[in-house]
Each structure stands twice: as structure tokens, then as C-alpha cells.
Amino acid sequence: MRSLGKIDHIHIRVSDSARATDWYSRVLGLSPDARYRHMQDGPHGVIMMANPSGTVRLAISQEDGAGAISGAIAFVVNGQDFLEWIDQLAGERVLNSEGQTIARDSVRDQSFFCSLSFVDPFGNPFEIVSYDHTWLSGKLKLAKRAPV
Known part of the structure; x- marks a missing residue:
């Protein structure tokens, strides 16, 4: 669950x-x-x-003019739950900040963790994070990032 x-x-x-x-x-x-x-x-x-x-x-x-908390609340989950959250958010037609529906290609590879950003109906930002990066990279077929 x-x-x-x-x-x-x-x-x-x-x-x-x-x-x-x-x-x-x-x-x-x-x-x-x-x-x-x-x-x-x-x-x-x-x-x-x-x-x-x-x-x-x-x-x-x-950020210019910043001062109040207006950023995302990020939750950490294991790799399997991360996959289930993608499906749940997609099924609910949850949007990212650009107005696109969440899907598996919405996952961001952050080198040693994966993240999925989305907004609530009021525009409040949230993020699901998993440090099961290697496992998720294989499951989601994430492209390897070029070294910085």
C-alpha cells in the first residue's frame, strides 16, 4: 500500500x-x-x-523579492512506493507546475535520487523523492546524466 x-x-x-x-x-x-x-x-x-x-x-x-515560504514540501519514499505514487498522481490527473499531467516521464534524475514535482489545486508545490536511484533508473529507464 x-x-x-x-x-x-x-x-x-x-x-x-x-x-x-x-x-x-x-x-x-x-x-x-x-x-x-x-x-x-x-x-x-x-x-x-x-x-x-x-x-x-x-x-x-x-530568488528576487523572496521572503515568505513558497516552496515545495518534499516527502521521501522507497522505490516501489515512488512508482506507485507516479501512477496514483497520473490517475488523479495531477499537474506539474507547467500544467502538464504527471506521468513516468515527469521523473527528474537528480544523480543519486529521483524526484517528482507536482502542485495541488491551489498551486501549492509538492515533491516525492526516492533515494532508491539505481533501482528506479532501471525500472524507469532513466537516461544517464552527463558528468558536471
């Missing part, structure tokens, strides 16, 4: 990522997680910050 595992991370949009990184580090005791360093590059770079045990993760991204 499909079930959500736990919250994987929460996206936080900020107007100054350096100042935010400092604040989350100083005030909340979070630090950048080196495993996600590859996600910092590009126009929509993300700094994944975590507590020492890795049980709390915030994905910090810089």
Missing part, C-alpha cells in the same frame, strides 16, 4: 542566499550538506542545509 515515508526537505526561497546560509547555520545549527553541492550551480541553484543527523533539511534558493 502506498504511504509517505517522512518529509525529506522543505524549500525556502530567500532574497540573499549567503545571508540565509549564515543565518540558518548560526541560528538553527544547520550546515550545507556536501552531497548536494552539485545542485548549487545554475540559475536556480539550491543550497541543501541539514542538521548534524540529517533528519532536518532545508533547500535554500535565491
Whole structure:
């Protein structure tokens, strides 16, 4: 039976990522997680910050005029549940942020995890994440990413 595992991370949009990184580090005791360093590059770079045990993760991204939480809530599941969530969301005709119905080709290969982003009827963003990357890559026939 499909079930959500736990919250994987929460996206936080900020107007100054350096100042935010400092604040989350100083005030909340979070630090950048080196495993996600590859996600910092590009126009929509993300700094994944975590507590020492890795049980709390915030994905910090810089965006002009940002200030309130307006990002996605991400849930982590195992590989089999990830496949079932794709089918469930597709069956319910759930849309992604571009207005396209979720399907197996909606899965994003993030190098060591897979993600599926979607919105609720009000436009609130959510994400299902699975770290069963190798298994899912085979099941979904994901194309290998070029090294960065």
C-alpha cells in the first residue's frame, strides 16, 4: 500500500542566499550538506542545509523579492512506493507546475535520487523523492546524466 515515508526537505526561497546560509547555520545549527553541492550551480541553484543527523533539511534558493515560504514540501519514499505514487498522481490527473499531467516521464534524475514535482489545486508545490536511484533508473529507464 502506498504511504509517505517522512518529509525529506522543505524549500525556502530567500532574497540573499549567503545571508540565509549564515543565518540558518548560526541560528538553527544547520550546515550545507556536501552531497548536494552539485545542485548549487545554475540559475536556480539550491543550497541543501541539514542538521548534524540529517533528519532536518532545508533547500535554500535565491530568488528576487523572496521572503515568505513558497516552496515545495518534499516527502521521501522507497522505490516501489515512488512508482506507485507516479501512477496514483497520473490517475488523479495531477499537474506539474507547467500544467502538464504527471506521468513516468515527469521523473527528474537528480544523480543519486529521483524526484517528482507536482502542485495541488491551489498551486501549492509538492515533491516525492526516492533515494532508491539505481533501482528506479532501471525500472524507469532513466537516461544517464552527463558528468558536471
